[in-house]
Amino acid sequence: MFISYAPQDVELRRELEQHLAVMRRQGLISAWHMEHVAPGQRWRTLVDSHVRSTQLILLLVSASFFASDDCHDREMARALERWQRGEAQVIPILLRPSDWEHTQLGRLPPLPDSRLPVTSWPSRDEAWARVALGIRHVVERLAGVQAAHVQATEHAAVRSRRVAVALGASLAGLAGLTALVLLGARTAPGRSAVDSVKCLSASRCFERAAAYQAGDDVPKDEARAARLYRKACSGDEARACTRLGLAHEDGRGVPVDTAAAAALYRKGCEGGDAVGCGELGRAYERGLGVDRDYALAAELFRKGCDGGSAWSCAALALAYAHGRGVSKDERRTAELSRKACDGGNATGCAEFGLSCAKGRGVSKDEALAAELFRKACDAGDALGCKYLGTAYLNGAGVPREVTRAADLYGKGCDGGAVASCTDLGILHLKGQGVPRNAARAAELFRKACDGGDMLGCANLGFVYRKGDGVPVDLAFAFELFRKSCDSGSAHGCGFLGHAYDQGVGVEVDLVRAVELLRIACDGGDPSGCVNLGVAYERGRGVPVNLTRAAELYQKSCDSGIAVGCANLGYAYLNGRGVPRDLTRARELYRRGCDAGHPTACDYLKQNPK
Structure with a gap:
């Protein structure tokens, strides 16, 4: 090898x-x-x-x-x-x-x-x-292929009356597993493992296979389970075809073969197994053993959902949420995720909770959302844990408990929700709910970024830019910002825009900076709105426009960004782009101070009344 x-x-x-x-x-x-x-x-x-x-x-x-x-x-x-x-x-x-x-x-x-x-x-x-x-x-x-070749050589040797010599030479020429496979194959000459399986019916074969797969009252034996599933599948037990497909996809008892898995899912689906339809849809969605086809995946999810597969309903809900193979539809997302949750699918509960938390397709209900997140998390859904952590962080539907939020983010991260790793990293970086640990934050951002979470990449770039928990590396920070932005992260574009504005890892380009900050702000990054406001206030890459700057500071302040509130307070204090209003300025400085902005706090100390 x-x-x-x-x-x-x-x-x-x-x-x-x-x-x-x-x-x-x-x-x-x-x-x-x-x-x-x-x-x-x-x-x-x-x-x-x-x-x-x-x-x-x-x-x-x-x-x-x-x-x-x-x-x-x-x-x-x-x-x-x-x-x-x-x-x-x-x-x-x-x-x-x-x-x-x-x-x-x-x-x-x-x-x-x-x-x-x-x-x-x-x-x-x-x-x-x-x-x-x-x-x-x-x-x-x-x-096995080598062993079959050696057996053919042995049979020829028998015909030429040199059995012992041929057998000895053949076995001596085999390495390791080859010899073991040859000796094992001779225990049942002329019969395959499947041929030796005896079942009274296909459904009985399926039941025995499930028992061997789970180790239920028999020793766990995935290879034997796969043989029994194959026997049941050949007897038109559609569920067995789907189970055998899963075994081929995961390499449980049979070689990994995603094309064979997809073919078995198709047979299961065509035989009436709703789970098989859902699994075939997942294969088309991810391009596993078949060419990727989001529209066909959505149709198969629909067929599986209509047939009673709660998992398929959840998958179809996500397709509507992200517009994969179907048009985005918040109402359908909420309906299907509710159906999946009612059917016992944890992912459906998490997704329906998100609809309730945001008021998308249903009336906004943060308390119900938190309960749904808890239900999903308790059932092992990592995203449910992440969403519940965010609820505790923001006090949405539950009391605000940052320590509890950190625990839940950790559970989500350990469960494979890489976005939860990013959330936990931010808490470590800020020292909220956990002791401040910039090195641990960097580890979590890296884990999230490696797992495909672009906000994690953006934050990893941020710590490399600052040298917080890792050595300063401006070139690497810039590449991380670009990777994040190119993958659609508004925060990544915000960091990248600021890098172009300040010449961090790249030459200063104020026009490009404004383009990226506008993308970030429009995409939902409030920090991008602050920096775009600064560009308009100072005429960096755009003509000076104090009114537009104040509007952008307002937008960021409404999203809880402390510097946005402080900058808007300064605008009201000095009548820059807004009418001069000392009372309004003081209110905004208070909001900025409460959110942790030191300049806003200094103003309040110097102007107690």
Whole structure:
């Protein structure tokens, strides 16, 4: 087995090898990589030799991997050539987020099979375990092919009356798992594992499979469960087809095969299993084993929901919420999420709670929203925990308890809701509900950013810009701001606009700064509105317009931004863009001070009446 990786990912490669240690000790695999090159050896020659000769090639995928000419142009290119000729198995291992799906690797099923990079999992050990299991399945499949070839050789030897010699030579030529598979296969010659399964009916096979899968009154045996599901599926038990599809998607008892999973979901759906329709919709939504098609995904979610699948109702609600495959519709989002919640789906409860909290498609009811968030969180929905944390942070429907909010954000973050990691990071950065810990905040922002939360990327850029908990790195901060903004984060655009205004990691460009701050403000970032107001007040990138500046300060102040209130107070104090009004100015300075702005507090101290 050859492992290709970028130098920046050496520690992750070592983690992978630790999780492959069981297979190595069992003699199933032997890995080679750059660290095996001795000083003075011609490393390129050695690498080329292993890429040309090994049967299994692991490509450890990250942005650094694609940036490396050796990894991308030599090792990956040659590996894919051998894969196309059927000479080698190639597995992309997703280490860190990257644009891998738009490369040639997008044609290959990756590990982890969820397509979530290893560094983005709440538990990295769990991610590596899934990777190791997927590799084991491939190794077993390769060994099975070798064993079949050796058996054919043995049969020929029998016909030529050289049984003992042929058998001895064949077994001696097998490595590790190959010999084990051969010996195991001989215990039931001429019969497949599925053929040996006996069931009185397809439904009985399904019940036995479910028992083996769960370890319910029998030893847990996912491989046997998969065989029984296959038997039941062939007997037109639609639910079994769906369950077998899930096993193929997750690599439970069978090799990972997303195309086979999608085909089984289709068979389950066509056989009347509503869950199968929902799972097939998810495959189309994510492009798992089929080409991505949001409209078809929505139709399948609808079919599953109509058939009684609460999960499908929740998925369809999210499609309406985000306009994926259907037009955005807040009323339909609320109706479908309520239906999902009533059907016992925790995600539906969280989404319906969000509708109630925002008054989208239903009457605003913060108390009901908090109850729905609690129900979702208690049922294990990580986003439900995040939403409940925000309710406690803001005192929306529940008493304001920042410590409780931090606990809930932590639960959401640990459960995989990366946006909750960002929220918890902000509390650590501010010292609210938890002791101030900028280094911990940076860790949480990085985890969120690696998991795809663009607000996390923006905040990670912020701490690198300030050098708070991490060393100052203005160039890296700028790249994080750009990544966040390019992915649609209004806050990211706000930070990026300010970077262009101040020349942080880039040359000053006031016109570009104003463009980005306008995008940020219009997109809901109140800090972007403050900075855009400053641009109008000072004529930075736009003509001076004090009235517009005051309007933008008002907008940010209404959103709770302290500096927006202080700046607007100054405008009223001096009649800049608004009529001079000392009473109004004092009210705004009070709001700014209460929100933590020191200049506003200084004004109140100097002007007690």
